[in-house]
Amino acid sequence: MKSTYRWQVINNMCMSANLNLTDDMPSTEFLETIIAGKPVQVTLDYINDRIKVRSNNPEDIDLLITYLNNLTLQNGFGKVILIARKEDWEKTLPFGYILEAVNSGYFQGDPAYFMAKFYSKERANRNSLILEDNILQSVLQHPLNPLPPRLPSGYVVREAVAEDVPQLVHLYEQIFTTYPSPITEPDYLQHLINKYTFKIILHAGKIVSAASAETDLKNMAAELTDCACRPEYQSQGLMSYLIFSLELDLIRRGFKNLFTICRSISTGINTIFRKQGYTYGGRLINNCSICGQFEDMNLWIKNPVNNLEYRTLPNHP
Numbered sequence: 513m514k515s516t517y518r519w520q521v522i523n524n525m526c527m528s529a530n531l532n533l534t535d536d537m538p539s540t541e542f543l544e545t546i547i548a549g550k551p552v553q554v555t556l557d558y559i560n561d562r563i564k565v566r567s568n569n570p571e572d573i574d575l576l577i578t579y580l581n582n583l584t585l586q587n588g589f590g591k592v593i594l595i596a597r598k599e600d601w602e603k604t605l606p607f608g609y610i611l612e613a614v615n616s617g618y619f620q621g622d623p624a625y626f627m628a629k630f631y632s633k634e635r636a637n638r639n640s641l642i643l644e645d646n647i648l649q650s651v652l653q654h655p656l657n658p659l660p661p662r663l664p665s666g667y668v669v670r671e672a673v674a675e676d677v678p679q680l681v682h683l684y685e686q687i688f689t690t691y692p693s694p695i696t697e698p699d700y701l702q703h704l705i706n707k708y709t710f711k712i713i714l715h716a717g718k719i720v721s722a723a724s725a726e727t728d729l730k731n732m733a734a735e736l737t738d739c740a741c742r743p744e745y746q747s748q749g750l751m752s753y754l755i756f757s758l759e760l761d762l763i764r765r766g767f768k769n770l771f772t773i774c775r776s777i778s779t780g781i782n783t784i785f786r787k788q789g790y791t792y793g794g795r796l797i798n799n800c801s802i803c804g805q806f807e808d809m810n811l812w813i814k815n816p817v818n819n820l821e822y823r824t825l826p827n828h829p
């Protein structure tokens with residue numbers, strides 16, 4: 513599949529957008545459609561073989577679900593993720609949706625319900641359930657650590673700029689054989705750096721760790737993502753520092769809901785969010801394609817209100 517990210521909005525007023533996946537298709541498309549007089553934006557995510565949508569009109573959830581069902585069947589997607597509100601999540605259940613996770617403060621303080629419908633047996637299979645549960649239980653035993661982590665001497669943290677793109681591409685190529693977004697495409701990385709907050713840690717002029725915060729200004733919510741640390745620099749607290757540093761910036765800017773969707777099989781990344789006070793919100797089954805396969809993802813949430821400990825962070829620019 514060609515991995516080109518395009519920001520393409522199609523005004524699609526009918527229920528029959530018949531988009532067939534070919535080599536010429538972009539990796540992600542945004543369809544804007546009108547359902548019962550209200551606009552709905554649907555993400556067609558070809559890399560992860562899924563459709564993603566946020567409901568914004570509880571009265572017409574039936575029409576939205578019918579639309580999504582047609583779109584999915586016509587294009588052969590394996591999973592639909594419907595981010596529902598407290599008024600409508602239960603209405604999706606009779607259509608075969610299941611509740612995978614809850615972000616307690618996503619919609620301007622109101623919860624967001626991750627409802628999922630699967631369209632193949634393989635996609636619905638929970639192959640790693642026991643292993644992931646064991647990892648979660650051990651991570652939840654990890655003590656909370658509200659103190660700012662330390663950045664070892666000789667390391668520098670700063671926001672990424674355009675000149676960092678080639679090194680970042682190399683970092684992500686080294687860490688991930690495949691990734692849920694086209695993170696190794698320079699144009700896409702440049703877009704992330706321009707639009708969101710992207711932070712890096714350098715050692716001897718080389719980028720050794722990176723993470724970003726994708727911000728939703730309407731809901732004042734931010735997703736902490738794209739976490740990677742070079743293998744030879746791992747387990748020194750670098751990612752803990754980066755996450756704390758991103759949080760500090762986000763809280764200063766007034767973000768009310770911070771969350772991450774991270775690999776359920778990675779003890780390291782789950783530990784970082786647990787010890788920094790995030791709450792476990794559930795697991796998204798075969799949610800995205802990463803390192804060559806579909807993997808389950810854990811949701812962790814923090815709704816910071818007047819967190820005084822965020823006022824200082826050693827070496828924070």
Ligand SMILES: CC(C)(COP(=O)(O)OP(=O)(O)OC[C@H]1O[C@@H](n2cnc3c(N)ncnc32)[C@H](O)[C@@H]1OP(=O)(O)O)[C@@H](O)C(=O)NCCC(=O)NCCS
Pocket residue numbers: 687721739740741742745746747748749750751752753773774775778779780781783784
């Ligand atoms: C996950 C990752 C980003 C962590 O980066 P890091 O800089 O090594 O993380 P830290 O050093 O801040 O470690 C944080 C905590 O996790 C623990 N930890 C890290 N890796 C671990 C592992 N493999 N197993 C168990 N615990 C681990 C550390 O001991 C530390 O806990 P502590 O503070 O109590 O000692 C890094 O391992 C990585 O790049 N992995 C591959 C890419 C990936 O899977 N990214 C996540 C995508 S969702």
